Amino acid sequence: MEIINGKTVASVLKGKMAEEVAIRKTNGLKVPHLSAILVGHNGASETYVANKIKACKEVGFFSSTFRYPDSITEEDLLNVINQINENDDIDGFIVQLPLPKLIAENKVINAIKPSKDVDGFHPENTGRMIKNLPCYIAATPYGILKLIEYYKIETKGKHCVVVGRSNIVGSPISILMSRDNYPGNCTVTLCHSKTQNLSEYTSKADILIVALGKPEFVNGDMVKEGAVVIDVGLTRIEDKTKKSGFVLKGDVMFDEVAPKCSFITPVPGGVGPMTIVALLENTLKAARREVYNS
Numbered sequence: 001m002e003i004i005n006g007k008t009v010a011s012v013l014k015g016k017m018a019e020e021v022a023i024r025k026t027n028g029l030k031v032p033h034l035s036a037i038l039v040g041h042n043g044a045s046e047t048y049v050a051n052k053i054k055a056c057k058e059v060g061f062f063s064s065t066f067r068y069p070d071s072i073t074e075e076d077l078l079n080v081i082n083q084i085n086e087n088d089d090i091d092g093f094i095v096q097l098p099l100p101k102l103i104a105e106n107k108v109i110n111a112i113k114p115s116k117d118v119d120g121f122h123p124e125n126t127g128r129m130i131k132n133l134p135c136y137i138a139a140t141p142y143g144i145l146k147l148i149e150y151y152k153i154e155t156k157g158k159h160c161v162v163v164g165r166s167n168i169v170g171s172p173i174s175i176l177m178s179r180d181n182y183p184g185n186c187t188v189t190l191c192h193s194k195t196q197n198l199s200e201y202t203s204k205a206d207i208l209i210v211a212l213g214k215p216e217f218v219n220g221d222m223v224k225e226g227a228v229v230i231d232v233g234l235t236r237i238e239d240k241t242k243k244s245g246f247v248l249k250g251d252v253m254f255d256e257v258a259p260k261c262s263f264i265t266p267v268p269g270g271v272g273p274m275t276i277v278a279l280l281e282n283t284l285k286a287a288r289r290e291v292y293n294s
């Protein structure tokens with residue numbers, strides 16, 4: 001059994017990106033620039049954006065944050081997005097979610113220019129992903145692909161079972177794992193809350209990707225001997241003995257499941273560290289004009 005070390009992979013990939021940025025600078029090419037739009041004062045969103053900005057610094061990207069109060073109107077926010085769309089200095093940007101209730105998230109996402117949509121949430125990027133065309137893949141599924149690639153895990157012809165069908169994780173990773181590509185070429189089963197006899201499916205998986213947000217939901221009996229288990233779940237559980245006041249739990253009972261696996265991601269330290277790296281990779285692609293040529 002091998003524990004997939006997301007921290008190590010993230011650090012290796014960031015090192016490679018930093019090297020590329022240094023070469024770009026030497027050759028007089030544009031240094032990638034990622035922007036984040038942050039609305040309101042949601043503590044978790046503030047932390048996520050701060051971590052993204054910190055990661056940009058680590059690899060030598062430029063970054064900028066556009067902050068607005070909760071009271072910003074939808075129209076004003078859409079105007080800001082249009083301005084950033086037209087700002088040639090900014091290669092890619094994200095709108096940190098969630099947004100205040102009065103702002104329609106879909107309208108905002110649809111307003112982002114697809115060539116700058118490094119979160120990969122715009123329907124054009126989702127459509128391109130489904131058609132196996134160049135696109136920005138959303139950060140979490142992209143991070144999972146990078147882990148599978150790094151550990152050279154065989155995927156062709158395998159049965160991949162995904163639990164959870166959210167737009168940001170379960171649904172895109174199910175499509176990606178079924179594409180004619182590496183990683184991919186799996187036979188995929190997508191499970192959700194209406195699936196009956198869930199363990200009948202999970203226990204047949206060669207590759208099990210779990211993203212449902214229910215701590216320690218998957219136990220040893222639900223997993224096949226030799227399976228690859230990717231645990232996306234990340235839930236804060238109160239723990240007064242910890243300085244932070246909480247511990248992070250995945251969707252998999254690690255101690256029970258790990259001995260049966262060929263590979264498994266821990267929580268924390270598995271998929272989590274890859275998410276920001278994936279966003280940086282998309283920003284680098286944007287600066288290279290690799291996905292969209294204009």
Ligand code: NAP
Pocket residue numbers: 140163164165166167168169170191192193194195198211212213214232233234235271272275
């Ligand atoms: P979500 O939008 O809440 O979706 C959860 C999915 O799980 C839904 O499709 C739901 O089915 C399904 N589900 C719920 N209970 C189930 C059950 N008993 N059996 C089978 N399926 C069930 O969650 P998400 O945004 O994808 O996030 C999932 C987890 O991943 C969360 O813990 C989140 O914090 C974590 N996450 C981690 C990262 C990271 O970077 N590590 C990134 C994103 C998310 P229905 O569709 O039928 O309701």
